[in-house]
Amino acid sequence: xxxxxxxxxxxxxxxxxxxxxxxxxxxxxxxxxxxxxxxxxxxxxxxxxxxxxxxxxxxxxxxxxxxxxxxxxxxxxxxxxxxxxxxxxxxxxxxxxxxxxxxxxxxxxxxxxxxxxxxxxxxxxxxxxxxxxxxxxxxxxxxxxxxxxxxxxxxxxxxxxxxxxxxxxxxxxxxxxxxxxxxxxxxxxxxxxxxxxxxxxxxxxxxxxxxxxxxxxxxxxxxxxxxxxxxxxxxxxxxxxxxxxxxxxxxxxxxxxxxxxxxxxxxxxxxxxxxxxxxxxxxxxxxxxxxxxxxxxxxxxxxxxxxxxxxxxxxxxxxxxxxxxxxxxxxxxxxxxxxxxxxxxxxxxxxxxxxxxxxxxxxxxxxxxxxxxxxxxxxxxxxxxxxxxxxxxxxxxxxxxxxxxxxxxxxxxxxxxxxxxxxxxxxxxxxxxxxxxxxxxxxxxxxxxxxxxxxxxxxxxxxxxxxxxxxxxxxxxxxxxxxxxxxxxxxxxxxxxxxxxxxxxxxxxxxxxxxxxxxxxxxxxxxxxxxxxxxxxxxxxxxxxxxxxxxxxxxxxxxxxxxxxxxxxxxxxxxxxxxxxxxxxxxxxxxxxxxxxxxxxxxxxxxxxxxxxxxxxxxxxxxxxxxxxxxxxxxxxxxxxxxxxxxxxxxxxxxxxxxxxxxxxxxxxxxxxxxxxxxx
Numbered sequence: 263x264x265x266x267x268x269x270x271x272x273x274x275x276x277x278x279x280x281x282x283x284x285x286x287x288x289x290x291x292x293x294x295x296x297x298x299x300x301x302x303x304x305x306x307x308x309x310x311x312x313x314x315x316x317x318x319x320x321x322x323x324x325x326x327x328x329x330x331x332x333x334x335x336x337x338x339x340x341x342x343x344x345x346x347x348x349x350x351x352x353x354x355x356x357x358x359x360x361x362x363x364x365x366x367x368x369x370x371x372x373x374x375x376x377x378x379x380x381x382x383x384x385x386x387x388x389x390x391x392x393x394x395x396x397x398x399x400x401x402x403x404x405x406x407x408x409x410x411x412x413x414x415x416x417x418x419x420x421x422x423x424x425x426x427x428x429x430x431x432x433x434x435x436x437x438x439x440x441x442x443x444x445x446x447x448x449x450x451x452x453x454x455x456x457x458x459x460x461x462x463x464x465x466x467x468x469x470x471x472x473x474x475x476x477x478x479x480x481x482x483x484x485x486x487x488x489x490x491x492x493x494x495x496x497x498x499x500x501x502x503x504x505x506x507x508x509x510x511x512x513x514x515x516x517x518x519x520x521x522x523x524x525x526x527x528x529x530x531x532x533x534x535x536x537x538x539x540x541x542x543x544x545x546x547x548x549x550x551x552x553x554x555x556x557x558x559x560x561x562x563x564x565x566x567x568x569x570x571x572x573x574x575x576x577x578x579x580x581x582x583x584x585x586x587x588x589x590x591x592x593x594x595x596x597x598x599x600x601x602x603x604x605x606x607x608x609x610x611x612x613x614x615x616x617x618x619x620x621x622x623x624x625x626x627x628x629x630x631x632x633x634x635x636x637x638x639x640x641x642x643x644x645x646x647x648x649x650x651x652x653x654x655x656x657x658x659x660x661x662x663x664x665x666x667x668x669x670x671x672x673x674x675x676x677x678x679x680x681x682x683x684x685x686x687x688x689x690x691x692x693x694x695x696x697x698x699x700x701x702x703x704x705x706x707x708x709x710x711x712x713x714x715x716x717x718x719x720x721x722x723x724x725x726x727x728x729x730x731x732x733x734x735x736x737x738x739x740x741x742x743x744x745x746x747x748x749x750x751x752x753x754x755x756x757x758x759x760x761x762x763x764x765x766x767x768x769x770x771x772x773x774x775x776x777x778x779x780x781x782x783x784x785x786x787x788x789x790x791x792x793x794x795x796x797x798x799x800x801x802x803x804x805x806x807x808x809x810x811x812x813x814x815x816x817x818x819x820x821x822x823x824x825x826x827x828x829x830x831x832x833x834x835x836x837x838x839x840x841x842x843x844x845x846x847x848x849x850x851x852x853x854x855x856x857x858x859x860x861x862x863x864x865x866x867x868x869x870x871x872x873x874x875x876x877x878x879x880x881x882x883x884x885x886x887x888x889x890x891x892x893x894x895x896x897x898x899x900x901x902x903x904x905x906x907x908x909x910x911x912x913x914x915x916x917x918x919x920x921x922x923x924x925x926x927x928x929x930x931x932x933x934x935x936x937x938x939x940x941x942x
Contacts, residue, residue, distance in 0.1 A: 270454035273319025279445055280312030289749035290367055295441075301830045302439040303370055307343055307359055307378045310384045312445050314339045318393050319452050333393060340390035347383035350374075372437075379438045385414045385446045390452045399767045418443035441535070501634060507627040514620040517557045521613055524550035528575070544579050551575065561619075567612045574605045671910045732761045782826045782914060789820040789868070792827070793855060796834040800842065809842045813851035823866050823935040829911045836904035836933050844929065845874030865917070865934040873928035885921060908933070 285296025318336035321329040346357040365376035378386075388407040418438035420718035529548040551572040558565040572860045654860075739751075746754065794817070801810045838853070845851035846888040854871040877885075886909045912919050916936045923929035 267323075269319045269452040269456040270322050272448050272455075273316040275316070275443060276312045276448060276452075277316025277320065279441070280309040280316065282439070283309035284313070287364065292368060295368070296439060302372070302437055303368060304439045304441045305372070305376050305378055306346075306361055306364060307347060307376070307487065308382055308386070308439075308445075311340050311343055311378075312449070315386075315389060315449050318867065319456070320805070322456075331773065337390045338391035340386055340393070344378070344386035344390065346385045347378040348380060348387065349878040350377060351383065352378040360845070378699060381418065381440070382415050382438050382442050385411045385510055389446075389449050389453065404453055406456075408450040408453040411446055411453075414438075414445035415443045415450065416910075419447070507623060510623045511620070511627050513557065514616060514623055517554065517621065518613070518616050520550050520553050520557065521609070521616065525609060547575055547579075548572075553791065564612060565613055567608050567615075571605065571608045571612065574608070578605075603929075649851055732758055770888075781873060782829065783824055784824045784915075786828055787825050787830065788820055789822050789857070790817065793817060793820065793834055793838075796831060796838055800835070809846040809851070813842055813845060813853055816852070816854045816855070818856040820855070821859060821866050823937075825935055826913055832917075833908045833911050833933065836908045840904060840931075841870050841872040841874070841929075845872040845877075847875060848873060859937070860934075863934075864937045865938060867934050869928040869930055869932045871928065876925050876927050876929045878925055882921070886919070 282294050284306060286292070287306045287309070292303070314336040318333045318340075321332040323329075343359055346359045350357055350360060360374065360376035360378065362374075362376045365372075368375075388411055392404040392407040419440060422438070422440040422443065434729075462623070524547055527543050527550065531540060531547070533544045549570060554568045555565060555572070558568055660868065730782050735754055737755055740760070796808075803810075838855075841853045842851070847907065851872050855869070856871075857866060857868045859866055909919050912935075913935050917934040919931065919933040921929055921931045
């Protein structure tokens with residue numbers, strides 16, 4: 263079986279990457295934690311997950327048994343770590359897997375030191391599930407999980423490169439590191455390659471061909487959906503980021519405008535001469551300062567400066583109220599003895615800082631605008647490329663369909679031609695067969711005549727000499743028994759017994775040959791009465807009378823059937839005679855006759871069971887042959903034709919016969935007759 267080493271190679275890369283990051287945390291070397299200084303560092307829990315994923319993917323190089331164990335343990339480890347990280351992110355819980363104290367030496371932008379980003383944890387959890395689901399009946403799940411992992415990694419990578427917080431930062435949670443995004447993409451790619459190789463090695467040729475035919479469409483659909491979802495989320499994040507940065511620019515403009523109004527009102531206050539104008543400007547200054555305090559809530563240093571400015575202004579206004587309580591204000595007295603250096607310094611610092619923030623936020627807004635334009639242009643280009651690919655795929659499918667239709671038409675023409683040729687050949691074969699049938703019928707007639715002539719010869723030409731031999735032997739035995747010695751008497755007895763046995767063989771052979779020509783007349787038979795009649799005849803047979811009386815014959819109630827009475831009687835005679843004969847040598851012979859109805863097969867099953875000498879099933883193929891015997895004649899007498907006769911009778915009735923036996927444990931003979939057989 264071919265094996266792809268690409269997943270194992272990716273596993274090596276993931277393991278080395280995770281181990282490098284872990285080494286960076288252990289040695290406190292920031293350079294090993296991210297691609298560039300100032301970027302987001304991969305946390306130690308993520309590094310451990312990548313190391314476990316690498317081990318799981320590399321396990322394919324081991325034997326099948328150990329590979330499954332290693333893969334299972336590694337996947338379970340990833341599931342536990344990723345699951346606990348998700349719980350820590352979405353619930354106020356602490357499991358300890360983030361090792362906060364282990365990460366406090368590095369001051370980065372992670373609001374929760376050591377905690378894995380929720381999108382990273384979700385991707386790792388999906389990867390662990392895909393590692394566990396490696397059986398053939400999970401065809402779609404690994405691909406779907408890998409596609410989601412690719413989308414998450416693409417969002418993280420694009421968001422990190424274009425500074426789109428929404429694409430890789432989930433609203434206040436830890437954000438995915440750029441290195442993590444590339445690692446998740448490699449992890450997902452390894453899962454896809456591994457599944458493709460698994461299908462290739464475990465599916466048969468027809469399934470592989472079908473999957474290859476569908477692979478292009480489903481692969482294109484998966485890539486298209488992944489790209490479109492990713493670009494949709496990135497575009498949404500880009501627009502949200504642009505809108506947020508534009509709002510910050512407007513916010514900074516509002517702060518600057520309010521500060522300018524406050525300074526202008528403060529300067530105007532030095533020029534007023536009436537009390538009411540002074541109070542109006544004082545209220546304006548207070549309102550502008552309160553507004554600035556509210557607008558700088560996101561910037562504590564600036565808010566502190568505004569609060570200090572407000573404190574100085576309030577002190578100055580209170581001093582003016584104490585110096586000039588009258589309605590008329592002397593301008594020279596307003597400014598007398600009041601320190602303005604602190605106020606001017608604070609205002610200058612505040613305005614300078616806001617100008618710097620404005621420049622920075624303008625630059626970020628311009629960068630966000632550029633990123634949004636790039637995302638929109640790239641998204642449109644990807645959409646256009648996907649349309650071209652879809653058109654090309656449809657074009658190829660149409661071309662393949664056209665080729666298939668042409669090939670199908672050609673195949674149909676060839677099939678029609680072949681059918682026509684085969685029809686002509688079949689017609690010729692039928693004509694030849696008809697001629698052969700006529701010839702065969704003629705030959706059968708000739709052979710039948712010859713067989714009848716042979717049967718006549720046996721019945722007359724052979725019977726007469728045998729009767730003469732037996733008769734003269736009997737006379738010789740009666741008249742000259744006293745004149746023969748012991749050996750002569752024994753020889754004479756052997757001559758008579760063999761002539762009688764030859765006569766029985768001739769009778770059985772004639773009976774067997776007549777069965778093929780004898781017409782069958784089927785009528786309903788009371789099978790129990792028929793068996794009792796057979797038992798009565800056997801009991802009157804002098805040769806079997808003693809064995810019959812000794813045997814315990816158990817006749818159960820037998821269902822009736824439609825059959826030829828005389829032929830079926832011969833079957834019962836042969837089977838019961840054999841059962842009595844072959845169980846005569848045991849101390850207590852037991853013969854059981856029973857039957858059952860097999861509704862599923864539409865037949866009645868009759869059985870004759872004895873506890874006699876039995877036979878070896880190794881010689882079962884000889885059991886129903888003509889003149890085939892499984893015991894020597896000096897052990898148990900017989901001609902070897904009885905079972906062959908029974909088989910021929912039952913076959914002509916549409917039934918069957920078989921036997922089961924063990925040596926010295928008896929034998930059971932079964933035969934069947936169809937249910938509801940009509941009269942003929």
